Amino acid sequence: MNPVNYLYLAALLFTIGAAGVLIRRNAIVVFMCIELMLNACNLTFVAFSRMHGNLDGQIIAFFTMVVAAAEVVVGLAIIVLLFRSRHSASVDDASLMKL
Amino acid sequence: MTNSENLIALLVAAPLLGAVVLLCGGRRLDRSGHWIGTLFAAASFVVGAVLFVDMLGKGADERAMHQSLYDWIPVEGFQADVAFQLDQLSMTFVLLITGVGSLIHVYSIGYMEHDERRRRFFGYLNLFLAAMLLLVLADNYLLLYVGWEGVGLASYLLIGFWQHKPSAATAAKKAFLVNRVGDMGLSIAIMLMFTTFGTFTFGPVLEATGETSEGTLTAIGLLLLLAACGKSAQVPLQSWLGDAMEGPTPVSALIHAATMVTAGVYLITRSGAIFNAAPDAQLAVAVVGAVTLIFGAIVGCAKDDIKKALAGSTMSQIGYMILAAGLGPIGYAFAIMHLVTHGFFKAGLFLGAGSVMHGMNDEVDMRKYGGLRKYMPITFVTFGLGYLAIIGFPGLSGFFSKDKIIEAAFAKGGTEGWILGCTALLGAAITAYYMTRVMLLTFFGEKRWQPAPDPDKAPSVEPGIEVHPGEMPHPHESPKSMTIPMVVLAFGSVFAGGLFSLNDSFVNWLKPVTEFEHGHPPISATVITSATVVALVIGLGIAYVQYGRRPVPTLAPRGSLLTRAARRDLLQDDFNHVVLVRGGEHLTRSLVYVDHTLVDGVVNGTAASFGGLSGRLRKLQNGYARTYAVSMFGGTAVLIAATLLMRAV
Numbered sequence: 001m002n003p004v005n006y007l008y009l010a011a012l013l014f015t016i017g018a019a020g021v022l023i024r025r026n027a028i029v030v031f032m033c034i035e036l037m038l039n040a041c042n043l044t045f046v047a048f049s050r051m052h053g054n055l056d057g058q059i060i061a062f063f064t065m066v067v068a069a070a071e072v073v074v075g076l077a078i079i080v081l082l083f084r085s086r087h088s089a090s091v092d093d094a095s096l097m098k099l
Numbered sequence: 100m101t102n103s104e105n106l107i108a109l110l111v112a113a114p115l116l117g118a119v120v121l122l123c124g125g126r127r128l129d130r131s132g133h134w135i136g137t138l139f140a141a142a143s144f145v146v147g148a149v150l151f152v153d154m155l156g157k158g159a160d161e162r163a164m165h166q167s168l169y170d171w172i173p174v175e176g177f178q179a180d181v182a183f184q185l186d187q188l189s190m191t192f193v194l195l196i197t198g199v200g201s202l203i204h205v206y207s208i209g210y211m212e213h214d215e216r217r218r219r220f221f222g223y224l225n226l227f228l229a230a231m232l233l234l235v236l237a238d239n240y241l242l243l244y245v246g247w248e249g250v251g252l253a254s255y256l257l258i259g260f261w262q263h264k265p266s267a268a269t270a271a272k273k274a275f276l277v278n279r280v281g282d283m284g285l286s287i288a289i290m291l292m293f294t295t296f297g298t299f300t301f302g303p304v305l306e307a308t309g310e311t312s313e314g315t316l317t318a319i320g321l322l323l324l325l326a327a328c329g330k331s332a333q334v335p336l337q338s339w340l341g342d343a344m345e346g347p348t349p350v351s352a353l354i355h356a357a358t359m360v361t362a363g364v365y366l367i368t369r370s371g372a373i374f375n376a377a378p379d380a381q382l383a384v385a386v387v388g389a390v391t392l393i394f395g396a397i398v399g400c401a402k403d404d405i406k407k408a409l410a411g412s413t414m415s416q417i418g419y420m421i422l423a424a425g426l427g428p429i430g431y432a433f434a435i436m437h438l439v440t441h442g443f444f445k446a447g448l449f450l451g452a453g454s455v456m457h458g459m460n461d462e463v464d465m466r467k468y469g470g471l472r473k474y475m476p477i478t479f480v481t482f483g484l485g486y487l488a489i490i491g492f493p494g495l496s497g498f499f500s501k502d503k504i505i506e507a508a509f510a511k512g513g514t515e516g517w518i519l520g521c522t523a524l525l526g527a528a529i530t531a532y533y534m535t536r537v538m539l540l541t542f543f544g545e546k547r548w549q550p551a552p553d554p555d556k557a558p559s560v561e562p563g564i565e566v567h568p569g570e571m572p573h574p575h576e577s578p579k580s581m582t583i584p585m586v587v588l589a590f591g592s593v594f595a596g597g598l599f600s601l602n603d604s605f606v607n608w609l610k611p612v613t614e615f616e617h618g619h620p621p622i623s624a625t626v627i628t629s630a631t632v633v634a635l636v637i638g639l640g641i642a643y644v645q646y647g648r649r650p651v652p653t654l655a656p657r658g659s660l661l662t663r664a665a666r667r668d669l670l671q672d673d674f675n676h677v678v679l680v681r682g683g684e685h686l687t688r689s690l691v692y693v694d695h696t697l698v699d700g701v702v703n704g705t706a707a708s709f710g711g712l713s714g715r716l717r718k719l720q721n722g723y724a725r726t727y728a729v730s731m732f733g734g735t736a737v738l739i740a741a742t743l744l745m746r747a748v
Binding site: 018021022025091092094095096097 | 722
């Protein structure tokens with residue numbers, strides 16, 4: 001199978017993730033879309049690793065997973081606290097950071 | 100080095116000590132203060148006389164004495180010493196200052212008898228003497244400047260001595276401020292001298308004039324002239340002298356007639372070498388003198404206040420001196436000679452005026468005098484002799500000194516000589532006119548006395564003298580302490596000029612210091628002398644017709660345009676007000692306007708535009724995380740697109 005197809009799939013996944021981040025209001029869904037974009041990146045790393053025949057891309061994919069796991073921990077904690085204080089998971093409700 | 104040189108400092112120290120004792124001594128000296136003040140003044144005179152005798156005993160070229168007291172400011176490349184120089188010129192001034200000064204101290208004992216602040220008055224008088232002596236004894240311009248400011252301070256304190264009178268307080272301030280303008284000239288001249296010559300000592304500065312560019316010397320000369328104008332009340336800085344008559348009369352006699360106002364003449368004569376090397380500045384001096392001598396004389400003609408008429412006369416006579424000093428070596432000696440004779444007769448006239456006021460409930464309006472010769476015989480005779488001296492009656496002091504100045508003015512040569520000479524002649528005629536007017540109004544004619552004004556309504560009444568409202572004045576001769584100085588000064592007014600002119604003794608005396616050349620007027624001296632006498636007779640005649648033969652109204656008539664202008668000091672205050680005060684106000688206002696619109700405009704405009712811009716940019720921060728995400732994606736997309744484009748190119 002042509003490895004370029006993996007890149008097409010990754011681009012599609014990334015676009016879906018980005019669109020989700022921009023469009024959806026629910027913090028959980030936005031969070032999931034971010035994960036989707038991270039995984040699209042992982043997919044490109046692995047695909048390029050295969051295409052170029054070295055392991056650098058695969059190693060970086062592991063790094064990305066570790067970072068993503070850490071991010072999930074912090075991110076979910078923030079979302080839980082946000083929900084507790086505002087009784088809503090909408091990112092638009094948390095718009096206090098403006099002048 | 101002889102012992103007499105050590106005495107020079109004593110001249111200054113004696114009155115200075117007197118001032119310190121009197122001003123710091125407090126009330127316990129109230130009873131004896133006037134004696135202490137007079138004693139110190141007289142002590143200074145005695146020292147001066149001793150030095151004079153000592154000086155006479157030496158050859159003409161060895162007479163200059165010098166005493167260094169201490170190094171004042173010894174800095175690398177800048178040396179200022181407290182050192183005195185006593186030469187023939189300084190000696191003349193020392194004798195005049197201490198002599199007339201002592202007489203006026205004696206006079207003040209009687210004149211200020213009822214003033215409860217008499218001790219302070221004598222303290223100020225002593226302070227004045229010390230400063231004035233410092234001025235004429237200094238051997239460098241910087242020390243001269245100390246004395247120059249000192250006399251200004253003393254003058255301020257004494258004009259405003261009756262500071263409870265708003266007019267006196269204002270007059271003192273006015274004198275001080277106008278003098279500052281002149282002082283500025285002197286200080287800049289001194290700075291200029293230092294940068295040019297590297298020293299301020301008279302000797303080196305005046306010797307170095309030959310090697311200096313004429314432009315620099317002209318600048319220094321004009322600045323010195325400005326200084327002289329301020330101190331000597333010459334046009335255009337003359338406006339303070341008339342108001343200075345608010346001070347007690349002895350002050351007017353000593354400071355504003357005989358001594359301090361002649362400091363400008365001293366300065367110009369002392370700096371003669373500078374002016375000799377800068378003909379333009381010298382001509383400016385002569386012109387200022389000529390203008391002022393007419394200006395002062397016209398003002399003197401219109402004033403009804405006896406002291407202000409005399410003040411106009413002082414201005415005019417100093418104009419003569421400045422004119423003579425502006426003629427160069429043919430005039431310096433005569434300027435100083437007129438200065439000394441003027442010191443005698445003008446001080447005598449002022450003391451006479453004080454004596455008249457003393458007897459007339461402090462009335463100063465001559466229209467309310469009249470017929471006083473019978474009641475105040477001594478005052479009449481002494482005042483009359485002073486009068487004859489000032490108008491230049493042949494044989495009296497003023498005749499000799501003024502005639503010499505007129506001759507020297509003609510001898511200047513060319514058109515200038517004719518103009519200056521004729522101006523001086525015209526001045527002589529006007530002098531005769533206004534002085535005859537003063538004389539006739541005061542001592543002749545019928546009595547025009549008025550009852551004393553209500554002191555509440557007329558706050559100008561001097562304190563301490565009991566005046567009962569509605570009471571007619573009882574003119575009486577003044578006490579001996581006042582008449583004796585008047586008699587002594589009258590002797591001076593009569594004989595000084597003749598004595599000085601005998602064998603040209605005064606000119607020969609001053610010659611080593613001021614240089615002297617015989618002027619050669621285009622017409623013979625006899626013609627000029629006759630013309631002077633004719634001018635005198637004309638002025639006298641007109642005044643007699645106007646004031647001697649017709650009754651004098653008690654209230655001044657409206658008068659011609661010139662008379663009204665002259666009553667207002669020829670509009671000098673109006674001029675100053677319109678040009679300087681208004682001009683200054685407009686200048687400040689326009690500067691404030693420029694500051695507010697332009698300078699503030701730029702600053703505020705910059706701030707406002709940044710503020711407005713930030714206000715717009717602020718809207719970008721709306722707090723919505725998704726908006727930030729869009730800008731982040733957008734930015735990344737642009738970056739990637741740019742990178743790809745760069746690679747493609």
